[in-house]
Amino acid sequence: MRRSGTRHLLSMADLDRDDIEQILNLTESFAEVGERSIPKVPALRGKTIAWVFYEDSTRTRLSFETAAKRLSADTMNFSVSSSSVNKGESLRDTIETITAMGIDGVVVRHRAAGAPHQVAQWTDASVINAGDGWHQHPTQALLDLYSATRHLGELDGKHVAIVGDINHSRVARSNAIGFAAMGAQVTLVGPPTLLPPSLAGWPVEATHDLDSVIDDLDICYLLRMQLERQGQATVPTLREYHQEFGLTSARADRLGSDALIMHPGPMNRGVEIAGEVADRPNAIITEQVANGVSVRMAVLFLLLGAGLEPVDHNLAVA
Numbered sequence: 001m002r003r004s005g006t007r008h009l010l011s012m013a014d015l016d017r018d019d020i021e022q023i024l025n026l027t028e029s030f031a032e033v034g035e036r037s038i039p040k041v042p043a044l045r046g047k048t049i050a051w052v053f054y055e056d057s058t059r060t061r062l063s064f065e066t067a068a069k070r071l072s073a074d075t076m077n078f079s080v081s082s083s084s085v086n087k088g089e090s091l092r093d094t095i096e097t098i099t100a101m102g103i104d105g106v107v108v109r110h111r112a113a114g115a116p117h118q119v120a121q122w123t124d125a126s127v128i129n130a131g132d133g134w135h136q137h138p139t140q141a142l143l144d145l146y147s148a149t150r151h152l153g154e155l156d157g158k159h160v161a162i163v164g165d166i167n168h169s170r171v172a173r174s175n176a177i178g179f180a181a182m183g184a185q186v187t188l189v190g191p192p193t194l195l196p197p198s199l200a201g202w203p204v205e206a207t208h209d210l211d212s213v214i215d216d217l218d219i220c221y222l223l224r225m226q227l228e229r230q231g232q233a234t235v236p237t238l239r240e241y242h243q244e245f246g247l248t249s250a251r252a253d254r255l256g257s258d259a260l261i262m263h264p265g266p267m268n269r270g271v272e273i274a275g276e277v278a279d280r281p282n283a284i285i286t287e288q289v290a291n292g293v294s295v296r297m298a299v300l301f302l303l304l305g306a307g308l309e310p311v312d313h314n315l316a317v318a
């Protein structure tokens with residue numbers, strides 16, 4: 001980000017607490033734009049942003065598109081399934097082709113960890129990582145931090161459990177860094193088969209026993225079982241997984257009255273979270289989705305717009 005002197009958003013590891021606070025403060029301004037009768041500002045008029053998604057997405061892609069439209073940016077849609085990727089065109093040639101048409105930003109999702117870092121070598125545009133393999137999903141972490149702070153205030157000392165398929169989760173990696181940067185205590189919870197072989201460098205503790213931490217949590221953050229990334233069975237059955245590591249109704253009853261239930265989506269009700277628990281008032285899962293638009297407006301504005309400090313929000317309706 002601009003405070004860190006970079007044009008890209010590739011990893012939460014590139015952001016310090018000041019960077020994150022700058023983004024969250026700007027998000028608050030853009031959330032206000034979203035409540036207007038005409039939720040649109042001219043902040044990125046004349047800028048063009050391309051979406052390059054090699055993996056499926058509902059939330060991330062639609063919220064980036066909504067964010068760009070609210071900022072008056074032009075967008076260039078790229079669909080792998082109807083593109084020349086199917087004729088064998090490489091990622092590099094695809095990026096250089098899109099860049100040649102004139103773009104200011106490119107939002108990339110790819111199954112390969114590090115793909116957005118490579119893309120940043122092949123284009124002059126700002127690159128935003130919308131999820132790369134198991135590696136990083138920085139805007140998910142930012143929208144989760146924003147959502148959590150709206151309910152809990154400062155996150156210093158708050159206890160966050162990230163529960164489930166940690167090993168295959170880019171969300172876990174980004175959120176562990178993000179919550180720790182904001183002063184929270186992060187505990188990873190999962191069976192040995194779903195935790196990384198080494199937690200060296202992770203700012204976290206870990207346990208295999210959700211019941212040992214559930215009463216103490218400020219946030220219980222559930223992860224989807226990512227069967228598409230698992231080469232072999234990691235749990236005996238999904239039913240047993242739900243009993244051992246799912247947020248069942250009984251476990252949700254043990255959470256404190258102010259504790260939040262969070263999930264990045266898409267959810268598998270009845271696996272990592274009981275169906276009725278996902279609909280409880282302290283489950284803020286759809287609120288996370290809504291906040292994703294405002295957070296992505298802030299990120300796009302800081303990277304592509306007049307995000308020089310002091311920030312000129314340029315929020316006047318056109």
Ligand code: CP
Nearest residue numbers: 057058059060264265
């Ligand atoms: N949370 C998230 O990244 O969802 P999508 O895969 O639908 O974008």
